[in-house]
Amino acid sequence: MDYVLLTEQFLNGFQLGIILFLMAAGLTLVFGIMDLVNLAHGSMFMIGAFVGGTIALLTGSFVVGVILMVPAMLVIGVVVEMTALRTLYPRDHLDQVLATFGLILFFNEATRLIWGPEGLVVPLPAFLDGIVSLGFGITYPVYRIFIIVIGLLVAFGLYLLVGKTRIGMLIRAGASNRTMAGVLGVNIPKLFSIVFGLGAVLAGLAGLIITPITQAAIGMGEDVLILAFVVIVIGGIGSIRGAFVASIVTGVIDTLGRSFLDVVLLLFLPANAAESAGPAVSSMLIYILMAAILFFRPQGLFPPKGAR
Amino acid sequence: MQKYGRRLMGALRNPANVFTALVLVIFALTPIVAPALDESFYVIVFARIMIWGIAAVSVNLIMGYGGLISFGHAVYLGIGGYTVGILAFHGVTSAWIQWPVAIGLSGLVALIFGAISLRTKGVYFIMITLALAQMIFFLSVSAERYGSDDGLSILARSDFGVSGFSLNDKTTMYYTIFAFLLASVFVSWRLVQSRFGTVIRAAKSNDPRVQSIGVAAYRYRLTAFVIAGMMCGIAGLLQANLESFVSPDMMNWQRSGELIFMVVLGGMSTLFGPVTGAFVFLMLSEILAGWTIHWHIIFGPFLVLVVLFARGGIAGLLTRRAERD
Numbered sequence: 001m002d003y004v005l006l007t008e009q010f011l012n013g014f015q016l017g018i019i020l021f022l023m024a025a026g027l028t029l030v031f032g033i034m035d036l037v038n039l040a041h042g043s044m045f046m047i048g049a050f051v052g053g054t055i056a057l058l059t060g061s062f063v064v065g066v067i068l069m070v071p072a073m074l075v076i077g078v079v080v081e082m083t084a085l086r087t088l089y090p091r092d093h094l095d096q097v098l099a100t101f102g103l104i105l106f107f108n109e110a111t112r113l114i115w116g117p118e119g120l121v122v123p124l125p126a127f128l129d130g131i132v133s134l135g136f137g138i139t140y141p142v143y144r145i146f147i148i149v150i151g152l153l154v155a156f157g158l159y160l161l162v163g164k165t166r167i168g169m170l171i172r173a174g175a176s177n178r179t180m181a182g183v184l185g186v187n188i189p190k191l192f193s194i195v196f197g198l199g200a201v202l203a204g205l206a207g208l209i210i211t212p213i214t215q216a217a218i219g220m221g222e223d224v225l226i227l228a229f230v231v232i233v234i235g236g237i238g239s240i241r242g243a244f245v246a247s248i249v250t251g252v253i254d255t256l257g258r259s260f261l262d263v264v265l266l267l268f269l270p271a272n273a274a275e276s277a278g279p280a281v282s283s284m285l286i287y288i289l290m291a292a293i294l295f296f297r298p299q300g301l302f303p304p305k306g307a308r
Numbered sequence: 309m310q311k312y313g314r315r316l317m318g319a320l321r322n323p324a325n326v327f328t329a330l331v332l333v334i335f336a337l338t339p340i341v342a343p344a345l346d347e348s349f350y351v352i353v354f355a356r357i358m359i360w361g362i363a364a365v366s367v368n369l370i371m372g373y374g375g376l377i378s379f380g381h382a383v384y385l386g387i388g389g390y391t392v393g394i395l396a397f398h399g400v401t402s403a404w405i406q407w408p409v410a411i412g413l414s415g416l417v418a419l420i421f422g423a424i425s426l427r428t429k430g431v432y433f434i435m436i437t438l439a440l441a442q443m444i445f446f447l448s449v450s451a452e453r454y455g456s457d458d459g460l461s462i463l464a465r466s467d468f469g470v471s472g473f474s475l476n477d478k479t480t481m482y483y484t485i486f487a488f489l490l491a492s493v494f495v496s497w498r499l500v501q502s503r504f505g506t507v508i509r510a511a512k513s514n515d516p517r518v519q520s521i522g523v524a525a526y527r528y529r530l531t532a533f534v535i536a537g538m539m540c541g542i543a544g545l546l547q548a549n550l551e552s553f554v555s556p557d558m559m560n561w562q563r564s565g566e567l568i569f570m571v572v573l574g575g576m577s578t579l580f581g582p583v584t585g586a587f588v589f590l591m592l593s594e595i596l597a598g599w600t601i602h603w604h605i606i607f608g609p610f611l612v613l614v615v616l617f618a619r620g621g622i623a624g625l626l627t628r629r630a631e632r633d
Contacts, residue, residue: 093430
């Protein structure tokens with residue numbers, strides 16, 4: 001187990017954590033504030049990738065794609081919130097799960113109709129296509145560093161938005177006690193639309209920036225969505241800070257587990273047993289982590305203060 | 309006898325019950341009628357629907373009566389199915405070994421998953437059941453020895469060692485499934501009527517009150533969760549035998565979503581609702597899929613509309629209409 005590979009895999013895990021954070025941040029706010037189980041958040045991931053990718057291909061510039069994706073996802077998010085989800089707030093979780101499950105089927109099929117079943121290949125932007133040396137003999141793709149930087153910037157921006165601005169104060173108030181915030185004169189429906197639009201932009205951004213590595217595919221958001229569920233359960237629903245810490249931890253553990261678990265298992269098990277158990281156990285690792293954390297802290301690591 | 313006759317006639321005044329009876333009669337007669345009409349294809353279709361019906365009945369047990377929204381229930385289909393598949397792969401085909409192991413393993417997994425997830429409530433519960441099911445899903449995907457993504461073909465069906473009773477015979481297979489369907493409804497009826505079922509239902513409607521009269525609802529819920537897991541495991545082992553094939557797709561999270569929808573569509577917390585729900589759901593997808601390959605674009609909004617406007621599902625709609633008239 002040499003340190004070069006270890007560092008690279010650690011960075012890969014960090015980058016996965018960043019993607020998870022962009023998904024989980026929106027999801028945890030929507031849960032925390034609106035008490036809405038929104039499975040269709042994964043569809044926002046996918047739509048962001050397809051819409052932004054198409055703009056990037058049409059204009060020939062990935063950066064333009066990213067920039068124009070923001071207002072596009074904001075509009076899509078707000079429209080979805082106002083047409084489909086608004087009626088679901090007073091309903092119970094079961095109705096929300098089912099209705100947003102129906103939305104997933106719809107969005108997947110609509111995407112297939114518009115873009116065809118093959119998905120969309122978005123090339124790596126030329127100025128980010130390359131490998132950079134980080135010293136000590138470690139090299140790493142520029143584009144993945146770009147993802148990490150973007151993610152950290154967004155996380156910092158969210159920290160400022162939620163922690164230091166008036167709208168952030170309203171969001172926090174909504175997350176810890178929605179009814180009380182409403183009674184004190186916060187325009188809750190408007191706040192909901194803003195938060196949902198913001199969540200859609202973040203999810204869309206995550207989907208778009210991962211596309212040059214993976215390509216855009218139908219249903220691409222669903223696996224990420226389930227990982228993001230794990231993340232917000234670990235982090236505590238409604239907490240951005242919890243989502244950030246849990247995302248990074250989940251991303252790193254998952255990635256390192258997949259690359260090194262068989263090596264670690266070799267210390268305890270005979271070679272052939274370690275080789276067959278490695279992939280199986282590593283795919284279960286983060287779920288075991290989740291179960292363990294829930295066992296000791298059923299509310300997650302960072303439950304928002306004053307949450308019901 | 310006369311008393312039962314009168315009660316039956318009374319029940320049939322409700323169109324929801326007429327519909328249930330109709331579905332059951334269709335199930336009962338298909339192997340006789342379908343070949344006569346040269347539509348033998350429907351024997352397999354209805355056998356499949358009945359298996360989903362068993363799984364949906366098990367979901368209704370915890371969701372409809374217990375209020376526990378498990379979004380990972382399809383995992384027990386997979387465990388039941390894979391147990392049969394893996395044992396057969398290693399040459400163990402006796403049903404007397406396969407079936408108890410499959411049911412026992414489903415129960416054991418349900419016990420572990422239930423013990424973890426029942427510590428939480430609401431949204432957490434939904435997401436944890438989903439995540440735990442994903443774990444087993446990925447386990448099956450990474451099991452290269454048993455076919456990974458491609459699934460595992462089962463070369464020999466479960467063998468009961470009884471002459472004249474073989475699951476290779478289509479009609480025997482069909483009526484075995486039919487018998488299990490009726491048995492699952494019977495079990496859920498007896499459970500719901502018992503003291504046990506009363507506690508489960510009471511904890512759904514008012515948990516603090518159940519706690520305060522000194523009943524630990526956790527243990528009851530966990531038991532219900534295990535029973536539902538085992539029942540769904542039976543559906544899984546039947547499916548493995550019917551299709552002679554298992555794959556990770558059996559426990560894809562979308563299957564869990566579909567199971568929940570079948571229950572809601574038919575009518576939650578009603579005895580036969582999950583069965584009629586499975587029937588309508590699968591027939592409708594069959595018809596729509598024959599119509600266009602993009603049938604999800606109709607089916608998705610249909611699902612949303614059912615949730616928004618048809619609370620109580622088919623049973624609720626038909627019953628309400630009867631009361632209005």
